[in-house]
Amino acid sequence: MAPSGLRRVNDPPLLILVSLADGPKHGHALAKDIEDFAGVRLGPGALYGAITRLVERGLIEPLGGDDRRRPYQITPPGSAALAGALADMRRITRAGVSRLGLDPA
Amino acid sequence: MKAARLLRWYPRAWRERYGEELLALIQDTLDEGRPTWRLRLGVVRGGLRERVHQAVRAGTAAAKRTSTGLLITVVAAMILGSLPWDLKASLPPARAWQKTAAFDALVGAFAVTGVVVLASGLVAAPAFIAFLREGGWQQIRRRVAWAAGATVAAGGGLAGLFLAERSMSSAQVNHSWAYGIGVVATTAALVVASGLWASAVTATAKHLKLATRARAAQPLLAAVTLTAAQVILPANLILLAAAQSSLPWLVVGVTNLALVGFVTPRFVGRAVRQSRRLRVASGKMTVNRSPQRTHGRHRA
Numbered sequence: 001m002a003p004s005g006l007r008r009v010n011d012p013p014l015l016i017l018v019s020l021a022d023g024p025k026h027g028h029a030l031a032k033d034i035e036d037f038a039g040v041r042l043g044p045g046a047l048y049g050a051i052t053r054l055v056e057r058g059l060i061e062p063l064g065g066d067d068r069r070r071p072y073q074i075t076p077p078g079s080a081a082l083a084g085a086l087a088d089m090r091r092i093t094r095a096g097v098s099r100l101g102l103d104p105a
Numbered sequence: 106m107k108a109a110r111l112l113r114w115y116p117r118a119w120r121e122r123y124g125e126e127l128l129a130l131i132q133d134t135l136d137e138g139r140p141t142w143r144l145r146l147g148v149v150r151g152g153l154r155e156r157v158h159q160a161v162r163a164g165t166a167a168a169k170r171t172s173t174g175l176l177i178t179v180v181a182a183m184i185l186g187s188l189p190w191d192l193k194a195s196l197p198p199a200r201a202w203q204k205t206a207a208f209d210a211l212v213g214a215f216a217v218t219g220v221v222v223l224a225s226g227l228v229a230a231p232a233f234i235a236f237l238r239e240g241g242w243q244q245i246r247r248r249v250a251w252a253a254g255a256t257v258a259a260g261g262g263l264a265g266l267f268l269a270e271r272s273m274s275s276a277q278v279n280h281s282w283a284y285g286i287g288v289v290a291t292t293a294a295l296v297v298a299s300g301l302w303a304s305a306v307t308a309t310a311k312h313l314k315l316a317t318r319a320r321a322a323q324p325l326l327a328a329v330t331l332t333a334a335q336v337i338l339p340a341n342l343i344l345l346a347a348a349q350s351s352l353p354w355l356v357v358g359v360t361n362l363a364l365v366g367f368v369t370p371r372f373v374g375r376a377v378r379q380s381r382r383l384r385v386a387s388g389k390m391t392v393n394r395s396p397q398r399t400h401g402r403h404r405a
Contacts, residue, residue, distance in 0.1 A: 026126075026129075027126055027127075027129065027130035027133075028129075028130055028133040028134070031130070031134070043134070043143065043144055043147030043148070043151075044127055044130045044131050044134055044144065044147065044148055044151070045144075045147035045148040045149070045150055045151025045152070046147055046150075046151060047130065048123055048126070048127050048130070048151060049151045049154055049155060051123070052119070052123065052155065068125050068126060068128070068129040069126070069129050070126050
């Protein structure tokens with residue numbers, strides 16, 4: 001497993017990092033956004049399990065404000081981990097597309 | 106569905122940190138008309154997973170914390186215990202200096218531990234008082250009650266042992282099963298009481314809003330306590346070796362002492378770095394200026 005803990009494209013931590021890449025969001029906004037861009041419906045249990053792990057690893061951090069709907073933002077190490085995971089995926093995607101003879105566009 | 110009930114599947118520490126947020130998310134999800142059974146199952150699964158995760162993490166941390174010195178003691182004792190008796194018979198006589206030095210080290214370690222624990226308490230006292238004023242007692246009441254109960258049980262055990270010793274001769278004490286069971290039960294109660302107090306203090310500390318200087322002082326105080334605690338075991342062993350003119354115990358004690366000498370600088374170094382990081386993070390000190398300033402002060 002990668003040091004960042006990112007394993008596959010529908011991995012909740014990866015989806016959360018992608019969602020937070022364009023700005024802070026609270027739990028419900030995260031779930032909605034992930035459903036919109038990835039078609040993956042994360043339940044409250046799965047979402048907060050992933051949030052807990054990401055906070056522990058320092059990849060995201062909570063912001064102040066409303067305690068019940070606390071927004072989270074991606075940290076610099078989180079951005080770096082996400083960039084690394086996306087680069088890995090891009091490399092694998094290129095190889096797969098090339099070997100299948102598919103049009104990358 | 107009572108969403109708050111679902112939170113019981115999660116560990117207490119997790120609930121205190123994320124509980125309200127999860128409840129808000131559950132409420133938002135329910136407002137969208139999502140099926141409750143699926144949501145409920147997901148939350149239960151998340152709670153159980155969190156419990157497993159915390160248990161594994163606590164186990165790993167405990168394993169890391171387990172004193173390497175203790176492990177070496179056990180292994181060395183097993184090796185030395187298997188040595189032939191004639192080797193043990195050729196032990197050197199007890200040396201007074203060894204006994205005195207070990208006793209002084211033991212008393213010193215206990216004194217330092219006591220002073221540091223007191224200092225830590227004083228440093229955290231204002232935050233603790235503020236916590237109690239804000240109604241924090243309700244959050245720690247149950248833990249403190251359990252710890253107090255175990256302490257009373259341990260105290261009762263100690264009093265019982267004291268009375269038994271006064272009413273029995275040494276030979277009776279040595280051959281009494283009841284006394285032996287009492288010693289084991291009292292020791293267990295003391296260990297449980299210590300653990301429960303540690304748990305209560307840890308739970309309380311999580312709620313305290315410590316000042317920056319207090320937060321930065323904590324790692325240093327913890328390092329000093331840990332060092333003192335690590336000195337206690339080898340000092341005890343050397344004291345035992347002197348009292349019994351035992352070469353094996355002396356070897357084990359000195360081995361442990363050497364290990365403490367090797368490990369302690371790392372602990373202290375890590376604590377100093379952690380303390381520095383805390384101060385830097387709070388903006389009280391800058392990374393670049395601080396070493397020069399410190400250097401300058403020492404030179405002056």
